[in-house]
Amino acid sequence: MVVRLPRVKLLLLDGHSLAYRAFFALPVENFSTSTGQNTNAVYGFTSMLINVLRDEAPTHVAVAFDVSRQTFRLQEYSEYKAGRSKTPSEFSSQLPLMREVLDALRIRHVGVEGYEADDVIATLTRQATAAGGEVVVCTGDRDAFQLVTDKVSLIYPVRGVSEVWRMDPAAVEEKYLVPPERYSDLAALVGESSDNLPGVPGVGPKTAAKWLGQYGDLQGVVAHVDEIKGKAGENLRAHLEDVLRNRRLNRLVDDLALPLGVEDLERASWDREEVHRVFDGLEFRVLRDRLFQTFEVEADEVEGGFDLEGHVLDTPALLARLADPARAATVHSLVVGGHFRGGVGDASSLAVAGDGGVAAHVDLTALTPDDEAALAAWLADPAAPKVLHDVKPQLQALSTRGLALRGVTSDTALAAYLVRPDQRSYDLEDLVVRHLSRELRTESAGASDQGQQGMLDLETDDDSSVRDAMVRARAVLELADVLAEKVEETGGTGLLHDLELPLVDILAVMERTGVGVDEDALTALEADFAAKMRQAQQDAYDAIGREDVNLGSPKQLQEVLFGQLDMPKTKRTKTGYTTDADALADLFVKTEHPFLEALLRHRDTSRLRVTVEGLIKSVAPDTRIHTTYLQTIAATGRLSSTDPNLQNVPIRTEEGRRIRDVFVVGDGFESLMSADYSQIEMRIMAHLSGDDGLIEAFRSGEDLHRFVGARVFSVAPEDVTLEMRSKVKAMSYGLAYGLSAFGLSKQLTITTSEAQGLMDEYFARFGGVRDYLREIVVEARATGYTATMLGRRRYLPDLLSDNRQRREGAERMALNAPIQGSAADIIKLAMKGVDSALRESGARSRMLLQVHDELVLEVAPGEREDVEALVRREMGSAIDLGDVPLDVSVGVGRSWHDAAH
DNA sequence: TAACCGACGTA
């Protein structure tokens, strides 16, 4: 049975061959313990193991060993591996030590009597790939080359233990002139001296590869053996039996019965005490340090929780402390218990921690009026410093209860985000382990469960959840200190205090305000799209003469398109052939089958219907939609919007724009205003690159793509055709994403060389852009990170990966991150500016939405002109781009659609 | 029920 495993990257090492390499590579006299035990093989193997664990970050690991020299290969051929000097005892004595190391690291090892390590590896490789996993094989045995595919790569030590080759199919072919699946054929012809398998005399890899290329594979060579001329051909005929025997022997067995399966190989955190014991015994000090440094998070001492004994204050004592003028500058951490979602919520409790290890817990629902007033005053005091973890939902919950929160000097989630913006989560639990090397141990099982918006869900004020909240508060307080240093080290202190933290309050208000929708129009739209969807579905069914197909199922669609209708195959996906809109449109050009037209129409309308449905579900009782902005998700520094996502409301098609028309101005307001930056990313590129041509383009006031097109195609601006313009537009935007000639050619349906020509021409005219893009990557490779105009960093360790795909992916991220990220910086600055200016002017108009380069505002009666001037001013002057102007375009209307411009 | 995938909306 084939078991599908989630996200498997399996690392398989050949323990024997790697250790054997190490044994001969490392001078034994430098590697022995005070008791005389040799350790060079164990050392070299362990060192390689650490490197490959670090570089490959596998999810699953196993090490295969040879069990004995008595194998089926020896039975078939008594000279197998003969002539290999008897394994020195200095080597074999180290094998048990390797197993000890692996046991301490909790890495499984396996060997099968009568077979070699490579057979074990082949078997696990087959199992893992059959389940959809990726495999990395690390071995010094060349027979494993036959396993290499696009899902299986091979790491092969070339010199000593520190230099390795990472072989993918292309690398194998480059080295041996045949693809991996032919490597064993080649080896059979050439022979393998280390296994004492003689090949055809006078035939090396080149000749063998030539034959294999000529006749397809070894079978083909054998079938045409009589046609091969010359001395080589004679020798081949004379040694044909040897060749066939070699091929039988070098074929790896991939169906062994193993005592464990891939699912048993998941990486586990290692046995810390055992690692110390084993490494002490081997006297591997440096290696142990490297191990712990490399895997800091797993390895750092994970100590107990946060002690509260003797430091818990009751509410009066807490309030007395908070009101003490001598403690006015003392930083306290806060953990708000309660919930917040969709614009409403409540705060039911508060945990506080401060210096001296004190902690307190306050039930907000049971406070005396005096106590509540005292607490409210402290919470609202901007001079009383507070730190929280993920402050926005807590701020919202307090606000629902009428409590203001000011004086927030740090948010540990934001701080951790600025230090490393591409983590998948910033849970307090994770941060405590990562940055404090401790465990946030909580007493009650459910206490670590996150409520909505990452808040502590403290519906019940039982003792253990009270205690947990205080423990969390203590953790936040300590974390804030540690993170402040790390933020400072990465140059993010200004970003945190002057940008991200002030933005929290602005976003909170925007979320709470929400955006008005016309519910009736929304409902009508839903009905309309649903009807059109049904019609499209019926048309699709009529076109294929059956109704038993779920048009929403790519799997069933493939059956219809490539089975029933026998259409040409499209691009492959992991599970079959794509049925995406591009591919369907392509098929329609080829076949003109009416099913495709109806299917595409069904796709479009059902997508619109689903979008509308989602919006209907999220309309709050105030007939407004309250999205939630997430500030720590996008690695580039952008915001994201969720629940619902208001940053992907359709705009490109006429039908889609009907959805925008449902977002309307609310009661008591006059209109919606949409203000956006035009071509902000290109402007940033012009500024950062200093390219004279591009700067001139923006200064001229000419249409950007027309201007650029005129230069690229060497014509006058007025002679730039629409086709030229769209090509140049695609290229300009693509540049900031690391677009390749291949990608451009696909998008524009031109040949790769035409696309390349276009790019060459572009870079010839705008050389500054080329230099800038090149320089970004070079610098990021040297420093390890990219930085935006405000110094927001993104670390890209994969720039140094020896996996080409990962490396090139990281290069594209490096190209894009400073540009997209600087744009994010700029609009965040603009939001601050607009917010302050609105406040200072006393206007009632307010910001509602942010869509990366656009702000949507709700304009109060009579304020349109002032607000427009204010928004243009604040957005336009958010940052200085030198010679490049920041252009803002503004539109006003009753709906978001009408406000478009 | 949870996790993944393909598909698709936005900047």
Added chain:
DNA sequence: CGTACGTCGGTTAC
């Protein structure tokens, strides 16, 4: 073989 997101429905694994 173009970056950054969030959401949905269908499918598959547990």
